[in-house]
Amino acid sequence: ARGVIWGCSYKRSTLIVCSINIVVALYVLRSLYASLYLYSNSDFNKVVKYTPDQVRKMEESIRIRRAKEPIELVKIVRELKEEFSRGEMVAGLPKEVMNRITDEILQRLRSLNSNANISEQRDAIESWRKEKLQEVKQLVHGTGGLNSSILKQEAGMLERALESDWAVLSENIGLWVPAEIIHQEHNDKPEDEEEPEEEVLPGRPLSPECHAELHT
Template sequence: MVRVLGPAPALGGRSAARWCTYRCVTVAVCLGNLLVVLLVLRSLYNAPGYFASSPKRVTMKYSAEQIKMVEESIRIRSAAVPVELVESVKKLQKLFAREYKRRKELPLELKQKVSYEILQRLRDLGENSNTTEQRGALDSWRVEKLKYIKGASAQNLSNSGLSSEESRMLKHALEFNWRMLIEDIGLWIPISVWHTEHNDKPENEPEEEEIIAGPPLPHECNAQLHTDYGGAAVRWGLTHHKESAADCCQACIDQARRAQPGALKCNIWVYCPSEYGCYSPDKYEHKHQECWLKQAYHPKFNFKDRYSESYRDSHPSAPVVVPWMSGVITV
């Protein structure tokens, strides 16, 4: 017996329909999101300040009057340039460059030989020589040295241990760079200072007595104006100031009384009464009210009343009158 079967039912029909619905919804959501993104990009693109590709060049338009003013300003600045001064500076720079090159050409050993010879010539003058004599000795040495080098070169003789190249360089330095050579070897001679004193006081008029600020000095101070005594320093005056010369003398007396056995005892005081400070040949700046306490078995003064003319020639900054006052105490 044969059984006839009817048509088979479709498998997964409901699932296929459900899958189709999900796909359509997903596509629709994606399209919606894409549309929203496109709208946002469009709004940002149209907004000012966003997605600017490059700044736009602004073309300035000047009027004829403004252009004329700019041209006038350029002309004024060009005319104000100190052309002659600039050219002079350029020439000086070239000159200095040549002199510096010539200065470097002279070797150190040769400069030392020159300095030794010059120092020996100055020593031959003695310690009491003034600046005029020293300058004369330098000029005579230069003339003699040039004459010797030229004579030796003409006869092809040796120049006291100098090679031909060193002789050439020294000859050039003595002829054209003499001042520069003097500076290089460290020699400096001050310009002569002439002190002219004008004395228009009547002959019979008495000398005015100098007034020293402060209380009167006791008799044992033996104060002497315009006097600078030497001696071993018991108290350094740069850091020891007193209101008056009497106080300085009293400080010397007190130190001598309190000094321990074997220690230096003050018997010389030196005071600076000048408000402008006091001159001294050392490297320090001596100010008003400095009080130096010193000791010497046989006191001798360094300077008295006035500095000598020869001393002022070699020390141009020295005044005419000794500014210090001092004394040797008697206890």
């Protein structure tokens, strides 16, 4: 009988303990949910609500600030940065490549006639630049010949220098071709106006000794 009573009391105590644990867990969950709800409501209440007049003033302030921005100065700074980056890209070319480019351009100029004018020199340099650019592009894309004098790792930088940074590259290798001066004679005279006849201005009268006489 005692064993039956002891078994019943053990089961009853176990049931009571489990019930208490369930109640405590539900209370903890309820407390957590309530705290989260209060925290979210407090954050929502902290959101600043602006009136239409305040919104209009802020928009006007942004518009005035944008209008006073130094657009031209920002544009100049951006252009200087781009020019500086191009100079760094060209300066990154090895000295051997720069010397090779200079020698090839000089050889192309020497192949011209001794009386070649500035326009012919410019055309020769531009022709060399296009040929070299084509060679470099073929090398970059893996379609170039094996007899190229440019290494593949240098071809990418040289491609950009020949295509978009040619002026910087020309300055770095000391290439300068003067601009061709074309002389044009301007005639500002109206078309209907006739050419004035040349007038002989009277001079001082000759002395009697200077008159020619017929001698027999």
